Amino acid sequence: MTKILLEGRPGVGKTTVVRACIDRLIRTGTPVRGFTTSEIRVGGRRVGFQIEAVGGALGVLAHVDFPGPPLVGRYGVDLQAFE
Secondary structure, eight states, X not given: OOOOOOOOSTTSSHHHHHHHHHHHHHHTTOOOXXXXXXXXXXXXXXXXXXXXXXXXXXXXXXXTTOOOSSEETTEEEOHHHHO
């Protein structure tokens, strides 16, 4: 199993690259597991993060309106969404 970690500054296209790689791997029949996250923005302000599993299941992973615990910074985290 190969594991890949892609890092970089916000907004440089990490998620776009990962999603393109996932699509290409799936088209070649390569088994792919994992997830991506994306920001949830309201009025130009980041209020949380959405999680999307390979295969399409969506959830809200963290949001300023979630009470926590756990908390990561100002975001309450929904551990069930992660599972």
